[in-house]
Amino acid sequence: MSQGIQAVPRPGNESVRGYEASSPERAALQAEITRQSNQIVEIPIIVGGKEIRTGKLAEVRCPHDHSHVLARYHEATPEIVDQAVAAAADAWHTWSELDYRARASLYLRMADLLVGPRRYRMNAATMLGQSKTCHQAEIEAACEFADMLRFNAYFLDQLVRQQPVGEADPGVWNYLEYRALEGFIFAVSPFNFTALGGNLAMAPAIMGNTIVWKPAETQMLSAYYLMELYKEAGLPDGVVNMLPGHGPTIGTRALAQETLAGVHFTGSTATFQHIWKTVGENIANYRSYPRVVGETGGKNFVVAHESADAEALVANLIRGAYEFQGQKCSAASRAYLPASMKDAFLERYLAEADTVTMGDPTDFANFMGAVIDERSFRKISGYLDSAREDPSCTVMLGGNADRSVGWFVEPTLVVTDNPQNRLMTEEIFGPVLTVYFYPDAQYAETLDLCRNTSPYGLTGAIFANDRLATEQAYRALRHAAGNFYINDKPTGAVIGQQPFGGGRASGTNDKTGLGSHLLRWTNIRTVKENFAPAKDYRYPFLSA
Ligand SMILES: NC(=O)c1ccc[n+]([C@@H]2O[C@H](COP(=O)([O-])OP(=O)(O)OC[C@H]3O[C@@H](n4cnc5c(N)ncnc54)[C@H](O)[C@@H]3O)[C@@H](O)[C@H]2O)c1
Numbered sequence: 293m294s295q296g297i298q299a300v301p302r303p304g305n306e307s308v309r310g311y312e313a314s315s316p317e318r319a320a321l322q323a324e325i326t327r328q329s330n331q332i333v334e335i336p337i338i339v340g341g342k343e344i345r346t347g348k349l350a351e352v353r354c355p356h357d358h359s360h361v362l363a364r365y366h367e368a369t370p371e372i373v374d375q376a377v378a379a380a381a382d383a384w385h386t387w388s389e390l391d392y393r394a395r396a397s398l399y400l401r402m403a404d405l406l407v408g409p410r411r412y413r414m415n416a417a418t419m420l421g422q423s424k425t426c427h428q429a430e431i432e433a434a435c436e437f438a439d440m441l442r443f444n445a446y447f448l449d450q451l452v453r454q455q456p457v458g459e460a461d462p463g464v465w466n467y468l469e470y471r472a473l474e475g476f477i478f479a480v481s482p483f484n485f486t487a488l489g490g491n492l493a494m495a496p497a498i499m500g501n502t503i504v505w506k507p508a509e510t511q512m513l514s515a516y517y518l519m520e521l522y523k524e525a526g527l528p529d530g531v532v533n534m535l536p537g538h539g540p541t542i543g544t545r546a547l548a549q550e551t552l553a554g555v556h557f558t559g560s561t562a563t564f565q566h567i568w569k570t571v572g573e574n575i576a577n578y579r580s581y582p583r584v585v586g587e588t589g590g591k592n593f594v595v596a597h598e599s600a601d602a603e604a605l606v607a608n609l610i611r612g613a614y615e616f617q618g619q620k621c622s623a624a625s626r627a628y629l630p631a632s633m634k635d636a637f638l639e640r641y642l643a644e645a646d647t648v649t650m651g652d653p654t655d656f657a658n659f660m661g662a663v664i665d666e667r668s669f670r671k672i673s674g675y676l677d678s679a680r681e682d683p684s685c686t687v688m689l690g691g692n693a694d695r696s697v698g699w700f701v702e703p704t705l706v707v708t709d710n711p712q713n714r715l716m717t718e719e720i721f722g723p724v725l726t727v728y729f730y731p732d733a734q735y736a737e738t739l740d741l742c743r744n745t746s747p748y749g750l751t752g753a754i755f756a757n758d759r760l761a762t763e764q765a766y767r768a769l770r771h772a773a774g775n776f777y778i779n780d781k782p783t784g785a786v787i788g789q790q791p792f793g794g795g796r797a798s799g800t801n802d803k804t805g806l807g808s809h810l811l812r813w814t815n816i817r818t819v820k821e822n823f824a825p826a827k828d829y830r831y832p833f834l835s836a
C-alpha cells in the first residue's frame with residue numbers, strides 16, 4: 293500500500309484553449325484535421341496488446357459529410373470476446389499486484405501526453421468522427437479526459453489512505469487493503485464523449501482491474517487513438533482490450549462469462565436495462581456479484597421564475613439545448629417559463645438563435661455540426677414530424693432536417709400547451725427544445741409538474757433572482773436531478789467541481805468525478821495482525 297509515499301498532488305482542471313483566429317493552437321489543430329482528413333485508418337481489434345484483423349469491416353464516416361470515410365474497423369466475434377477475457381485475466385496478475393503509486397504515476401503521465409503532444413490528434417479525431425466543434429472537442433477529448441486521469445490518480449491516493457479509525461487493541465495492527473475485483477470489468481461506452489470512452493475503462497483500471505472495452509461504433513476513430521495513447525504512456529498489454537463491433541454480439545458473450553466482475557456502462561436507458569436484466573438472469577453463473585454501474589439518458593429541464601434574468605435565460609437555453617447538437621445526456625430539452633415572459637422571451641430567443649451557425653465543424657465559423665448517424669437523424673426527424681402534426685405544438689424555430697451531405701438537424705424550438713406531450717417527456721438526443729409557458733401564479737404547481745413529468749433524474753436548472761423562489765425550486769426539485777444548476781445551463785459539469793450523474797431512470801448515480809466512484813471498483817480486504825495471540829481458549833470469567 294505504500295502510504296508512506298508522498299501524496300499525489302491535488303490536481304487543478306486543465307485550461308481550455310480558445311482556438312481564436314491566428315492563434316498557434318488553431319493552426320496546429322487545422323494542420324492535424326487536414327492530415328486526418330486525407331487518410332483512411334484501418335482499426336484493428338486490440339487484445340493483449342496484439343492487433344487482430346477479422347476482415348469483417350465496418351466504416352467510420354464524418355457525420356457532417358457522410359460520403360467521407362475516415363476509418364474502417366475490424367468487427368470482433370464472440371470467439372474474440374473469449375480471447376479478450378483471457379488476455380484481461382493474464383494481465384490481471386501483474387496489474388492488480390502493482391503498487392498503487394505506479395498506477396497513479398502512469399495516469400499522470402498519460403494526462404500530460406494527452407494535453408501535450410497528443411492534444412490535437414484527439415481533438416481532430418473527435419471533430420471529424422463525432423462532428424464536434426473545436427470547443428466541444430477541446431473541453432472533453434483533451435481537458436475532461438486529462439482531468440479524469442489526474443483526479444482519479446488523486447482519488448486513488450486519498451482512498452488508500454482511508455484506514456480503520458477505531459483505536460486498535462494493544463498488540464494489534466488493523467489495516468485495509470484495496471484489492472482489484474476478481475475478474476474483468478466490461479466497459480461499454482457511448483458515441484458522444486471521447487472522454488467517457490476513456491474513463492469507462494480507465495476508472496476501474498486504476499484500482500488494479502483489467503478491462504474488456506466495447507466502444508460505440510460511431511466513436512471508433514477517437515477510441516483507437518485512446519488505445520494508442522495508453523500504449524505510448526506505458527500501460528501494460530492486456531489491461532485494456534478493445535473490441536470494436538456490434539453491441540449485442542459482444543455484450544451477449546461478455547455478460548455470459550463467469551469471471552465478469554463488473555459492468556461500467558454509459559449509454560441509453562434501454563441498453564442499460566437490458567444489460568442489468570442479463571446480469572440478473574446469469575447471476576448464479578458468476579464467481580462474484582458483478583458491480584453494475586451505469587449512467588444513462590435524461591430529459592433535462594430548465595424552470596424560470598418570473599424574476600429570472602431573461603438575457604441569461606436565453607443564452608443558457610441556446611447553449612444548453614444546441615451545443616453538440618443536443619447530443620449530451622445533460623442537454624436542456626424541456627423548459628417551463630412564466631407566461632408573462634412569453635413575448636419578450638420569444639423575441640429575444642428567435643433573434644439570438646437566428647445567429648446560430650450550423651455546418652462542417654472543422655469550419656471554425658460553425659457553432660453546430662451534424663447529428664451522429666442515420667439512426668439518430670431518423671429518430672429526431674420523427675419528433676420533428678410529431679411536433680408539426682400535433683395541434684398542441686407550434687414549431688417556432690427550425691423543425692427541418694437535411695440529409696443530402698451530412699446528418700443535419702436544424703436547431704429547433706417548439707412551444708406546447710400540453711406539458712405531457714412526448715416532446716416534454718421523452719429523451720430526443722438532438723437539438724430540440726420544447727417550452728411550456730405556465731401561468732405565473734402557478735409557480736409551485738409548475739415545480740410539481742416538472743418533478744413528476746419525466747422518468748429521468750439527470751440534470752436540471754432554475755433561473756430566478758428571487759431567493760425565496762430559488763429555495764422553493766431547490767426543495768421541490770430535490771429528487772428530479774442529480775446535477776442541479778442555479779442560474780446556469782444544465783450541461784458542462786467539470787471534473788472535481790460538479791461530480792456528474794443522475795438517479796431515477798438516468799442511472800446508478802455513482803458520480804463521475806468524485807472519489808467515492810472508485811469504491812465501486814475495489815474489493816476491500818481487512819487485515820488484523822495480532823502480535824500476542826491468545827494461548828488459552830478460556831475467558832477470564834471461566835478461570836478458577
Ligand atoms: N448519464 C450520462 O452520464 C451519459 C453520458 C453520455 C451519454 N449518455 C446517454 O447515452 C445515450 C447515447 O449514446 P448511445 O447512442 O451510444 O447509446 P447506446 O445505448 O445506443 O449505446 C451505448 C453503447 O452500448 C453498446 N451496446 C448496445 N447494445 C448492447 C448490448 N446488448 N450489450 C452491450 N453493449 C451494447 C453500444 O454499441 C454502445 O457502445 C443517450 O441516451 C445519452 O443520454 C448518458
Ligand SMILES: N[C@@H](CCC=O)C(=O)O
Nearest residue numbers: 620621622783784785792
Ligand atoms: N458531463 C456532461 C454530459 C455527459 C453526457 O453526455 C455534461 O455535464 O454536460
